[in-house]
Amino acid sequence: MKQWFSLAVLSLNFLFINAQLLSVNKYEIAVSLPDSMNNIEIMADVFLQVDNGKADSVKIDLCKDFVGVGCKISSVFLEEKKVEYFLENDEQLSIVPEKPLAAENLYKLTISYTLFKKEDYLKYQYSDFAFQANADMAHINAAITRADNWFPKLRGEHIKRLPPFDLQIKVKKEYEVMASGKLMKIVEDGSYKTFFYSSYKEITDRSLYFFINKNKPFLARYDNGFCIRMMVPADTLKGNTKILSDIAFKSYRFFESVYGETNLNEYKLNSFVNESMGYSGLFNSCNIPERLFVSPVILNELYIPLRDFIHEISHTWWGNIVSSDPKMNYWMFEGFAKFSEPFFLKTILGKEIEMLYRKRIRLVVASNADFIPPLRFDASSISDQGIKNDAAYHQGALFLLTLKEMMGERDFINGMKEYVNLNRGKITHPDNFFKAMQNNTSIDLHDFFYDFLDKPGFAEFTGKTENLGKQGGQFKYRITISNTGNKYLFTNMLLNNYKKTDTVIVSIPAGQSKTFEVFSKDTLSTPLFIVDPDEVFMVRNQGLRSPGAKLYTDANGKLRVTGIVENSPFYKTGIKNNDVIESIDGQDLTKNDVYAQHRFIHRQEGTTMKVTVMNNENKPIEHSLVY
């Protein structure tokens, strides 16, 4: 008993020592693969620095949270001398040097180990996206929200920015490599070649990545020496490299002009083959799916599939240059990247695209508004990936679009620039984003910002009309909009006067009201006011509830339901994702547009809706859904 107790104290001590005394000054990492290519061999030199006092132990994490991937250590050397180490578990390595490490020196710790797929590798979501080793390719894909410790990190430092590094990767001659940092040289040696990558001054990466495959290198040059290093499939269609590199160049330069320069003058792009996902945004580089190279690029009205590519390019800023804790503030990665897609696209397609986007994003968020958490949510407490994505990507983007509307585009951009400048290379926080934005506007953003950061759902309102009697041949009406919810309400409103229609801004703190006056003829053929006429704001009528699912029309013109959220009205009927909806309340909605379809299924709390779906025998079954 006593022994266990002292061990516990000792390991607390070690943690303290690591946090206080030691840091990594530099990494020199060599990667190679056996001829079978079925695992990845690493020899990592970690140059340790004692920041003050003496360190009598070194605690290292290896493969922490790297699901499905195992690690087998073959040797540990300190200053070229073999040392004993012990493993507390698979991921935690401890070394007690003969003499405590002292402040004057840099100490070289060399760890040799093998990374391999565990038996249950494929049981984990995205494991093959993050790690692969087979005859066609090998990779460690350290996409932005991951901080996989595939290389040795001091305990508790896995989300810190990287110190300087050299990364060399030895492969058989027929393979190519794209990796973290700048390509310094390629050295050929018989049937092998080694790629040397190194960090450079402006790099703000947190993890190292590399991709080994049989793609072909392709270099696209632009003005001022800017170049895009591409790794493309051998059967890339003529013209596709130009379409893709032009988008990379234009969007990258646009984001630099808005979010701040990177000073890198280079972007790396790899064609990626993966069953589950194709895209990953890394620091100043990304992967996009092979199909974008080998089939014609045909864009829909929302610029899919290229908008996903633009999204990844913006991750150079959102998740790398500026980065927060993804477990709590996933929206600061994904909401910002989603926001960036139309923000760039409107520069080449006109501003209508931004409105179209907002409408689509709003529709997604509104459909689940009663189920998604606020912007700042604890990701580990929610299991439904769809809800997490709606909350972080769509709600995050909608929030930023509204913030831009409140501040005006010029002040908004100045705020974004200030935010990136002050938080470059740091682990940041929503308070820092708030401060930068508030610094650039005279409007008080506080209640709007923190209400949506920490409270779920939309802002709610009621609207009331009073006839104030006749004035100069017209009836005068008073319209009162009351904020009946618990969040700041910001939207616009159409006022239909007798002769003209005005758009006014409605900006009301929780619990307060505002009045507007309208003149009209006696006969009210058109409504006097419409709140949020384009359906793009985070607001709704008091008591209106979301169904917890979305509708879509498939390629055969059939209306289907998707994204059904647990315990939502749709869920409780037993209707399943992708079921065909024959009718709702007896109406065939297939002729209606997607907005009208959704307007129809957002209803007052306590009301019901009849949904008819086809069962397996193609018989209509009616379900009653309660809001």
Ligand SMILES: [Zn+2]
């Ligand atoms: Zn993303």
